[in-house]
Amino acid sequence: MSIRNLDYLFAPRSIAVLGASDRPDSVGGTVWRNLARGFHGELFAVNPRQPDLGVPVARDLDDLPHAPDLAVICTPPATVPELIARLGERGTRAAVVVTAGMDARQKQAMLSAARRHTLRILGPNCIGMLVPHLGLNASFAHADAQPGHIAFLSQSGALVTAVLDWANDRGIGFSHFVSLGEHADVDFGDLLDYLGSDARTRAILMYVESVTAPRKFMSAARAAARNKPVILVKSGRSAQGSRAAASHTGALAGSDEVFDAAISRAGMLRVNTLHQLFLAVELLARFRDNRSERLLVLTNGGGAGVMAADAAAHMGVELATLAPDTVQRLDAVLPGNWSRANPVDIIGDAPAQRYVDALRILREDRDSAILFIQAPTAIVPSAAIAEALLPLASERPPRVLGCWLGHSAVAEARARFRAAGIPDYPTPEEAVRAFSFLRQYHRHQAELMETPPALPAGLAPDLPGIRQLVEQALAAGREWLTEPEAKALLRLAGVPVTPLHSVAADPQAAVAAAEALGYPVVLKILSHDITHKSDVGGVRLNLHDAQEVLEAARAMLERVAQRRPDARIEGFTVQPMVQRRHAHELIVGASIDPLFGPVILFGQGGTAVEVLADRALALPPLNVALAESLIERTRVARLLRGYRDVPPAHRPSIHTALLAVSQLLADVPEIAEIDINPLIVDAEGAVALDARVRVSRDRPGGAAHFAIRPYPQELVETLDWHGETLTVRPIRPEDEAQHLAFLEKVDPEDIRLRIFYSRRSIEHSELARLTQIDYDREMAFIATRTGPDGRPETIGVVRGICDPDNDTAEYGILVRSDVKGRGLGRLLMERLIRYLRGHGTRRIVGTVLRENKGMLALVEKLGFAIRPHPEDPELRWVELPLQTGH
Numbered sequence: 001m002s003i004r005n006l007d008y009l010f011a012p013r014s015i016a017v018l019g020a021s022d023r024p025d026s027v028g029g030t031v032w033r034n035l036a037r038g039f040h041g042e043l044f045a046v047n048p049r050q051p052d053l054g055v056p057v058a059r060d061l062d063d064l065p066h067a068p069d070l071a072v073i074c075t076p077p078a079t080v081p082e083l084i085a086r087l088g089e090r091g092t093r094a095a096v097v098v099t100a101g102m103d104a105r106q107k108q109a110m111l112s113a114a115r116r117h118t119l120r121i122l123g124p125n126c127i128g129m130l131v132p133h134l135g136l137n138a139s140f141a142h143a144d145a146q147p148g149h150i151a152f153l154s155q156s157g158a159l160v161t162a163v164l165d166w167a168n169d170r171g172i173g174f175s176h177f178v179s180l181g182e183h184a185d186v187d188f189g190d191l192l193d194y195l196g197s198d199a200r201t202r203a204i205l206m207y208v209e210s211v212t213a214p215r216k217f218m219s220a221a222r223a224a225a226r227n228k229p230v231i232l233v234k235s236g237r238s239a240q241g242s243r244a245a246a247s248h249t250g251a252l253a254g255s256d257e258v259f260d261a262a263i264s265r266a267g268m269l270r271v272n273t274l275h276q277l278f279l280a281v282e283l284l285a286r287f288r289d290n291r292s293e294r295l296l297v298l299t300n301g302g303g304a305g306v307m308a309a310d311a312a313a314h315m316g317v318e319l320a321t322l323a324p325d326t327v328q329r330l331d332a333v334l335p336g337n338w339s340r341a342n343p344v345d346i347i348g349d350a351p352a353q354r355y356v357d358a359l360r361i362l363r364e365d366r367d368s369a370i371l372f373i374q375a376p377t378a379i380v381p382s383a384a385i386a387e388a389l390l391p392l393a394s395e396r397p398p399r400v401l402g403c404w405l406g407h408s409a410v411a412e413a414r415a416r417f418r419a420a421g422i423p424d425y426p427t428p429e430e431a432v433r434a435f436s437f438l439r440q441y442h443r444h445q446a447e448l449m450e451t452p453p454a455l456p457a458g459l460a461p462d463l464p465g466i467r468q469l470v471e472q473a474l475a476a477g478r479e480w481l482t483e484p485e486a487k488a489l490l491r492l493a494g495v496p497v498t499p500l501h502s503v504a505a506d507p508q509a510a511v512a513a514a515e516a517l518g519y520p521v522v523l524k525i526l527s528h529d530i531t532h533k534s535d536v537g538g539v540r541l542n543l544h545d546a547q548e549v550l551e552a553a554r555a556m557l558e559r560v561a562q563r564r565p566d567a568r569i570e571g572f573t574v575q576p577m578v579q580r581r582h583a584h585e586l587i588v589g590a591s592i593d594p595l596f597g598p599v600i601l602f603g604q605g606g607t608a609v610e611v612l613a614d615r616a617l618a619l620p621p622l623n624v625a626l627a628e629s630l631i632e633r634t635r636v637a638r639l640l641r642g643y644r645d646v647p648p649a650h651r652p653s654i655h656t657a658l659l660a661v662s663q664l665l666a667d668v669p670e671i672a673e674i675d676i677n678p679l680i681v682d683a684e685g686a687v688a689l690d691a692r693v694r695v696s697r698d699r700p701g702g703a704a705h706f707a708i709r710p711y712p713q714e715l716v717e718t719l720d721w722h723g724e725t726l727t728v729r730p731i732r733p734e735d736e737a738q739h740l741a742f743l744e745k746v747d748p749e750d751i752r753l754r755i756f757y758s759r760r761s762i763e764h765s766e767l768a769r770l771t772q773i774d775y776d777r778e779m780a781f782i783a784t785r786t787g788p789d790g791r792p793e794t795i796g797v798v799r800g801i802c803d804p805d806n807d808t809a810e811y812g813i814l815v816r817s818d819v820k821g822r823g824l825g826r827l828l829m830e831r832l833i834r835y836l837r838g839h840g841t842r843r844i845v846g847t848v849l850r851e852n853k854g855m856l857a858l859v860e861k862l863g864f865a866i867r868p869h870p871e872d873p874e875l876r877w878v879e880l881p882l883q884t885g886h
Contacts, residue, residue: 009094012069019074020045028074038135067091081109088117097123126181148173196224225267267448297343305343308428333357376409386413507553520577585678653686669702742794798828
C-alpha cells in the first residue's frame with residue numbers, strides 16, 4: 001500500500017488513545033502520559049471504565065466529537081479488529097496497534113477491516129513511534145526522543161528503548177523513531193518511501209530482522225538512498241539452517257549473503273552493530289562528499305600510527321605512499337627523526353605550528369583522506385593544536401578525520417573539531433573503520449546508479465536451442481540436465497566449454513572416444529542420478545593412454561556401483577584434459593533466493609569451494625561494471641590481477657560468463673540453478689570444464705522475478721518521422737552527457753515554461769537523477785536521431801513519475817526548441833500515456849503555467865481535464881484518467 005495516509009500517522013492533528021489508563025504500570029497509562037506530556041493537538045482518551053486522567057474520558061468511540069486522525073490502540077487482542085472497523089467507518093486513517101498476542105485470524109480480520117477504508121496500521125505488537133519535532137510520543141517508551149535529523153526504524157521493541165536511552169545520553173536527536181513490531185501493514189518499504197522524501201530526515205537508520213515485499217523494498221530503498229544515507233543493522237548473519245542442495249551454488253547462496261547483495265545494489269550501507277550504525281551516520285553526515293580511496297595518517301605518536309596502520313590492513317583500507325616530493329617537503333618542516341613514511345609521525349614534542357605545516361603539505365594529496373591522531377602532551381595543550389588546525393582541517397571539500405586520544409585533556413579539542421563539522425573518533429581503529437564504511441558506501445552508491453538491460457550488449461544467445469534443451473529435460477521428468485546438456489546450454493548462451501563425447505557404459509567405448517579426442521583426457525561417469533561425480537569416485541583426470549582409460553573406466557563402474565547402487569548409469573563422458581600453466585579455477589553460478597529471487601554467485605572454484613568460502617553474490621541484471629564489482633568483492637580477484645611470473649587473467653572472458661548467466665536467468669524462467677565449477681581462466685581466456693543446471697516447471701526465474709527491474713529493452717521503438725529515423729526509448733544512465741547536450745540546446749524560455757526552471761546550468765547530481773531511474777516507479781522516454789556528427793542526439797523527453805502506490809503519475813515534457821511544431825510533443829505524450837495505462841497507473845496529472853498556451857492546447861486534445869490550480873492562480877491543474885472506472 002506504501003505511503004497512502006502515512007501523513008495521518010506521522011503528522012496527526014488529533015489522537016485518540018483507546019485503552020487509556022490511570023494505572024502507572026500499564027501500557028495504556030504509559031502511552032497516555034507520553035502523549036499528554038508533549039503533543040499539542042487534540043488528544044482524546046477512550047476507556048469504558050472512565051478512569052481519572054484529569055480530562056474527560058469517553059466510554060466509547062461514538063462519544064468522541066469527531067474521528068481522530070490517529071488512534072493508538074492498547075486494548076486486548078480480541079477487541080482490535082472491531083475497533084479498527086469502527087474507526088475506519090468514522091474516518092480515521094491511521095492507527096498504532098501496540099497490542100501484543102494477536103493470533104493469525106485476529107490479525108487478518110484487523111487488516112481486512114482497515115483496507116476497506118485505507119486505514120494504515122503500525123504494528124501490532126510494537127512499542128509505538130515518536131516524532132520529536134511535534135512533541136509526539138505515541139509509544140510506551142520510557143523517555144522522549146530529542147529533535148534531530150535522523151530517522152530510526154526497528155523491528156525490535158527492546159532495541160527501540162535501548163537505542164533511545166543510548167542516544168539521549170549522547171545528545172543524538174531524531175526526526176522519527178519508529179517501532180514496526182510485526183509490520184502487518186506499514187513495513188520498511190513504506191517507511192523508506194515516506195522518509196526518503198521527508199525534508200527533516202537527513203539519514204535513515206534501520207534495525208532489520210526480516211523483509212517482506214522485496215521488490216517494493218528494493219524500489220523504496222533505491223529511491224531513498226539516492227537522496228540520503230540509509231544505513232542498517234540486520235540480525236541473522238549466521239547460517240539460518242542448512243538446506244540440502246545438489247550444487248555448490250545452491251548450497252552457498254545463503255539468505256544473509258543474498259541480503260548483502262541486495263543492500264549493495266540498493267546503495268545502502270550495512271554495519272554489524274548498533275554502535276557502528278551511529279559511527280557510520282556521523283561520518284556520512286559530515287564526510288559524505290569525500291571520495292578518497294586511500295588514507296594518510298598524521299600523528300604525534302608512533303604507537304597510535306601503528307594501531308591505525310594495523311586497523312587499515314585488517315579492514316582493507318589502503319595507506320597512501322608518500323611521493324618523493326612530499327617526503328622532501330616534510331623534511332623541511334619536521335625534525336630529522338620523523339617517520340619518513342605513512343603514518344607520518346611528527347614526534348611527541350611537536351608544537352602547534354609543526355602540526356599545521358605537516359597537514360598543509362599532506363592536504364595537497366587530493367586523492368587521500370587524512371586521519372589526524374593526537375595524544376595529549378605537556379608541550380602544548382590539545383585545544384591550542386585544535387585551534388591552530390581548524391582553518392586547514394575544516395576546508396571544503398572535507399579531507400580530515402579527527403582522533404583525539406584521551407578524555408578530559410582532549411575534551412575541548414574534540415569539541416572544537418565537532419563544532420566545525422569535522423568527524424571525530426575516540427580511537428584510531430574506530431576512525432579507520434568509519435573510513436572503510438565510507439568507501440563501501442560510495443561503492444554501493446555506484447552500483448545503485450547501474451541499471452543494465454536484461455540482454456547485455458554483445459551477447460547473442462541461441463534462445464530456441466536453449467529452450468529446446470530445457471523442455472527435453474522437463475518432458476523426461478528430470479530437473480537436472482546431464483553434463484552434456486548443461487555444457488550445450490552454456491555454449492548456446494555464449495560461454496566457452498570443453499568439447500565432450502558421451503558414450504555408453506562400456507570401457508572400450510570410452511577408449512575410442514579418448515583416441516578420437518587425443519590425450520590426455522578426463523573421464524567422468526554419466527548418470528541422471530549423480531550430480532557431484534567426484535563424491536562417488538566418478539571423475540578421473542589426466543589419463544594419458546588407452547590402457548589408463550580402460551582401467552579407469554572399469555574401476556569407476558565398480559566404485560560407483562558400490563557407493564551409489566541406486567544410481568542409473570547412462571555411460572561415460574570423455575573430454576580433453578585442459579592444462580594451462582597459470583590458470584585459475586573459478587565458480588560462476590546462480591540460484592533462486594526465496595525472498596529476492598534470482599541471484600548470481602562468483603568466487604574461487606574447485607572441489608574445495610565450500611572450504612575456501614571465497615565468494616560474492618549479486619542480484620541480476622548485470623553489466624560489465626557490476627560484473628567487475630562482483631569479482632572485486634572476492635579474495636581471488638587479487639590473484640586474477642597477476643603476480644610474479646603469472647600474467648593477469650583475461651577479465652573480459654569472466655565478464656562474458658557472468659553476463660551470460662545473468663541473461664539466462666532473465667530469458668529462461670525455468671532455470672532454477674546453475675553451477676559452472678570450475679571455470680578455468682588464464683591470460684588467454686576462460687573455458688567451463690564442468691557444469692550443472694537445474695530446471696523447474698514452476699518457472700522460479702525470469703526477469704519478472706528480479707528484485708531490480710532490468711532496463712526495459714522491449715519498449716524501444718524505431719519509426720519514421722518526417723523522413724528521418726527516430727528512436728523512442730527509455731532513458732539510460734549512460735545518457736547523462738547526451739541529456740546535458742539536449743538541455744543546452746533548449747531555449748531558456750522553453751525550459752521555464754515546461755519545468756519552471758530558470759537556470760541555464762544543471763548539476764551532475766540533478767542530471768544523474770534524470771537519467772538514473774527506477775523503471776518500476778518512473779519512466780522517461782527520450783526521442784533520439786542521428787546528429788550531424790553521426791552520433792545519436794536527444795531531441796525530446798517525456799517523463800512520468802508514479803507515486804509509490806501507482807495511483808498517480810505526474811508528467812513532464814520537454815522538446816528541443818528547434819524541432820517544435822512538428823508533432824514530437826504529442827508523439828511522446830501518447831507513448832507515455834500508453835505505457836502508464838499498461839502499467840496500471842490510475843491517472844496522469846500535471847501542473848502547467850497559465851501562459852503556456854501550447855501545452856494546454858496539447859493536453860486538451862489528448863483528453864485531459866483542465867482546471868485552475870487550487871494553490872496558485874497562475875497555474876493550471878491537468879488530469880487524465882487512465883483506467884476504466886476511475
